[in-house]
Amino acid sequence: LKILIVDDEPLVRKSLSRACQAKGHTVLLAEDGTVGLEMWKKERPDLVFLDVLMPGLSGPQVLQELGSNKTGKVILMSAYSGEHNIETAQQMGADLFIPKPFEHIFEVVAKAEALLVHA
Amino acid sequence: MEISVEPTPERPKILWVDDDPEALLAAARFFKKQKIELLTATSLRGAKELIAQTAFAVIVAGQILQNESGVELLAYVKEHAPATTRILLSGAVDNAVNEAAVNRGSVFRVISKPWENSELLFDMQKAIEHYNLRATQNHLLRQVRNQNKKLEEFTMGLEQLVSERTISAEQSKDEVEQKLARMRSLIRFIKDLSIATSTEELISLIKKELKPFHELRTPILAYLTPARKPMVLYFQGRQVVEKEARHSWSKSVRLRINEIDDRKYLASEFGRPSVKVLAVPLKRRGGESESDTDVPATIFFEHNLPDDAIEKFLAFIGEHLQPVSIALDRILLEYNLKSTSFQWESTFDGIKDPIAIVDIDYSVVRSNRQFPKGTYEKTCYKSFAENESPCRGCPMASALATGMAQRGQIKRGQRIYDVYSYPIRLQGDAVSTNVINHYVDVTAARDLHGRVVQSEKIAAIGLLAGNIAHELNNPLTGIRSLAQVLLSEIPKGERVHDDVVEVEQAAARSQKIIENLLGFSKAGSADKQVKVSLSEIVRRTLPMLKTAMRDHRSEIELDETDAQVRVEPHLMQQVVFNLVNNACQAMTERGTISIETKQVQNKGSRWMELRVGDTGPGIPTEIRESIFEPFFTTKARGQGTGLGLSMSQDIIQKFGGEIRVQSEPGQGAEFIVSLPIVSIHTSEAS
Numbered sequence: 070l071k072i073l074i075v076d077d078e079p080l081v082r083k084s085l086s087r088a089c090q091a092k093g094h095t096v097l098l099a100e101d102g103t104v105g106l107e108m109w110k111k112e113r114p115d116l117v118f119l120d121v122l123m124p125g126l127s128g129p130q131v132l133q134e135l136g137s138n139k140t141g142k143v144i145l146m147s148a149y150s151g152e153h154n155i156e157t158a159q160q161m162g163a164d165l166f167i168p169k170p171f172e173h174i175f176e177v178v179a180k181a182e183a184l185l186v187h188a
Numbered sequence: 189m190e191i192s193v194e195p196t197p198e199r200p201k202i203l204w205v206d207d208d209p210e211a212l213l214a215a216a217r218f219f220k221k222q223k224i225e226l227l228t229a230t231s232l233r234g235a236k237e238l239i240a241q242t243a244f245a246v247i248v249a250g251q252i253l254q255n256e257s258g259v260e261l262l263a264y265v266k267e268h269a270p271a272t273t274r275i276l277l278s279g280a281v282d283n284a285v286n287e288a289a290v291n292r293g294s295v296f297r298v299i300s301k302p303w304e305n306s307e308l309l310f311d312m313q314k315a316i317e318h319y320n321l322r323a324t325q326n327h328l329l330r331q332v333r334n335q336n337k338k339l340e341e342f343t344m345g346l347e348q349l350v351s352e353r354t355i356s357a358e359q360s361k362d363e364v365e366q367k368l369a370r371m372r373s374l375i376r377f378i379k380d381l382s383i384a385t386s387t388e389e390l391i392s393l394i395k396k397e398l399k400p401f402h403e404l405r406t407p408i409l410a411y412l413t414p415a416r417k418p419m420v421l422y423f424q425g426r427q428v429v430e431k432e433a434r435h436s437w438s439k440s441v442r443l444r445i446n447e448i449d450d451r452k453y454l455a456s457e458f459g460r461p462s463v464k465v466l467a468v469p470l471k472r473r474g475g476e477s478e479s480d481t482d483v484p485a486t487i488f489f490e491h492n493l494p495d496d497a498i499e500k501f502l503a504f505i506g507e508h509l510q511p512v513s514i515a516l517d518r519i520l521l522e523y524n525l526k527s528t529s530f531q532w533e534s535t536f537d538g539i540k541d542p543i544a545i546v547d548i549d550y551s552v553v554r555s556n557r558q559f560p561k562g563t564y565e566k567t568c569y570k571s572f573a574e575n576e577s578p579c580r581g582c583p584m585a586s587a588l589a590t591g592m593a594q595r596g597q598i599k600r601g602q603r604i605y606d607v608y609s610y611p612i613r614l615q616g617d618a619v620s621t622n623v624i625n626h627y628v629d630v631t632a633a634r635d636l637h638g639r640v641v642q643s644e645k646i647a648a649i650g651l652l653a654g655n656i657a658h659e660l661n662n663p664l665t666g667i668r669s670l671a672q673v674l675l676s677e678i679p680k681g682e683r684v685h686d687d688v689v690e691v692e693q694a695a696a697r698s699q700k701i702i703e704n705l706l707g708f709s710k711a712g713s714a715d716k717q718v719k720v721s722l723s724e725i726v727r728r729t730l731p732m733l734k735t736a737m738r739d740h741r742s743e744i745e746l747d748e749t750d751a752q753v754r755v756e757p758h759l760m761q762q763v764v765f766n767l768v769n770n771a772c773q774a775m776t777e778r779g780t781i782s783i784e785t786k787q788v789q790n791k792g793s794r795w796m797e798l799r800v801g802d803t804g805p806g807i808p809t810e811i812r813e814s815i816f817e818p819f820f821t822t823k824a825r826g827q828g829t830g831l832g833l834s835m836s837q838d839i840i841q842k843f844g845g846e847i848r849v850q851s852e853p854g855q856g857a858e859f860i861v862s863l864p865i866v867s868i869h870t871s872e873a874s
Binding site (some may be wrong): 078079080081082083084085087088091148149169170171173174175177 | 661662663664667668669676677
């Protein structure tokens with residue numbers, strides 16, 4: 070699977086990519102929404118981990134920009150769990166909402182894989 | 189004195205008495221030549237007849253006159269015409285006869301027969317001179333006597349005049365004294381009036397003053413108060429009674445004698461017949477017009493005076509009327525002032541705040557009821573705040589210095605007062621030496637303000653903490669996740685594996701703290717009350733207290749049943765935080781902090797208790813009442829707001845619970861929070 074990780078926190082990018090790679094997936098990294106949007110259009114990933122609050126474009130803005138060009142499954146992540154939940158995430162075009170901090174990184178990866186398996 | 193000398197007759201008359209006709213003839217011839225009128229007699233009887241008719245200058249008597257004695261005649265002459273010079277004509281020198289003539293008749297000369305004409309003339313001239321002298325003497329004597337008599341009369345007249353004058357002077361002196369006595373009595377009356385402070389005293393004085401008029405009954409005073417309320421003042425026995433007048437009396441300015449209207453008035457006012465009435469109107473002082481409104485009072489006298497006594501009475505009352513009017517005016521004015529002053533006093537007493545007039549030495553001059561009483565000798569700071577020196581923050585000094593109203597804030601015990609100092613500047617004063625201090629208890633307002641500030645602070649801190657927590661969450665998520673990834677890659681048993689486990693756990697712990705902090709910072713977000721386990725709230729709060737608790741031992745014993753209370757979790761967390769934090773700070777040395785939750789049965793219902801105890805010095809009895817008051821703090825300035833316990837109490841009371849303290853000095857303190865248990869069924873919150 071081709072997985073795009075869009076998050077401004079280096080350690081989050083690193084740990085997520087290591088966990089995904091450990092499961093044998095291809096990982097693309099973007100450090101903000103603008104870069105993430107470009108990569109998304111260009112690489113057409115199967116799955117995108119998208120942070121909400123980022124410099125440049127925020128996660129929801131990226132989704133808005135993408136519009137119908139959106140490909141693959143989207144997992145929205147946020148530390149401000151109060152602002153979003155699975156419902157608001159789905160309204161914005163995401164498939165899953167995962168609040169930060171994660172309880173366990175491999176559970177997150179497992180949830181992501183499950184999304185694709187069901188698809 | 190003027191003496192008129194009677195003129196000597198031109199021809200002095202001589203009486204010659206002899207029974208010898210020849211001698212008589214000889215004498216007559218001789219005296220004719222000498223131009224001396226000579227009358228002659230031959231007998232004693234004839235001589236006496238002549239003496240009775242004529243004043244003779246000289247009498248010459250023979251020794252023997254027809255068997256009668258010439259000496260006898262001369263004695264007669266001495267007695268009846270003493271002025272006449274007496275001469276004895278003697279034929280023989282008979283010493284016995286001469287002696288008798290001298291002794292009995294006081295003869296001037298004795299002429300012997302026959303006489304020498306020249307000698308006779310000489311003797312006669314001497315005798316006439318003698319007579320003239322005597323006559324002049326007599327005349328003078330008479331004159332003197334006359335003068336004396338006149339003088340006496342004059343003196344007597346004068347004396348009479350003097351005595352008359354004296355009598356009249358004495359009479360006028362009496363009058364003057366009477367007048368003086370009247371004046372003195374009037375002056376005394378005026379003095380008495382001047383110190384009379386009530387209409388009762390006034391009427392009593394009038395009664396006393398009119399005592400001499402027995403036919404007068406006690407006076408009745410009808411007057412209008414400054415508010416124009418009609419009042420009647422009268423005597424009931426010795427007692428003065430005042431009542432509101434039910435009927436109106438004549439307000440005429442005339443003094444009235446026995447008029448029917450006045451009689452009717454008294455009869456209707458007192459419900460009894462009244463016969464003769466004198467009505468004395470008291471004019472308002474300075475009332476120039478004769479209008480009725482200038483007669484605020486009338487004194488009525490029921491009387492039985494005879495007509496002449498009425499005049500005397502009117503004269504008497506005339507003198508006394510003006511001072512009585514003036515006194516009444518003054519008394520009524522004072523009534524007015526008193527009622528005005530009473531209104532002011534009531535007004536000030538009606539104000540709920542303490543108000544005091546204070547002078548430059550901080551002495552209380554006057555104060556209203558709300559200001560501590562009976563302390564006029566004391567200073568305001570002593571009476572009001574029980575301070576020994578002017579209260580810190582008192583604006584009085586600066587108000588006096590600037591002459592402008594100033595505001596300050598002082599503490600009185602645990603209460604806080606805004607003090608407004610208004611300088612009083614009386615007319616003519618260059619600077620004010622008095623101020624009006626108005627004290628407003630702002631404790632509640634300050635409390636409220638403090639809470640507003642505090643909740644704003646908490647909200648701000650909450651926001652900040654929230655932001656920080658979220659910022660931390662991101663890297664923390666990375667750290668933990670990376671640690672988890674590493675753990676999956678590092679075989680167990682390797683030393684690095686264990687290290688990474690510790691990293692992962694520390695990150696997990698940090699996450700938990702942040703999670704709690706986020707919960708705590710939701711202050712002000714108006715969480716609804718939820719059913720929750722008190723023990724759970726304590727557990728969630730403790731991680732934030734690790735720093736505070738690290739210097740002490742802790743004994744924690746939490747109820748592990750599913751009993752629940754209904755609270756707003758973040759507020760309850762604040763209470764736990766405050767109590768534990770206070771307990772830790774109360775112990776200056778290493779001690780033990782005990783935290784316990786347990787169920788108790790009280791007042792027929794079940795309660796969850798949270799007990800937070802310390803082993804510090806305990807709370808002194810005298811401040812135990814105060815510790816829940818806002819701003820009460822034993823902590824150093826800047827260390828505490830004095831709001832923690834106050835807020836905790838409010839929060840607990842809001843949840844239907846209560847908070848109390850148990851403490852023995854030296855034995856530490858224990859705060860006990862009781863909350864009603866609302867559910868012991870399955871938990872609904874985590």
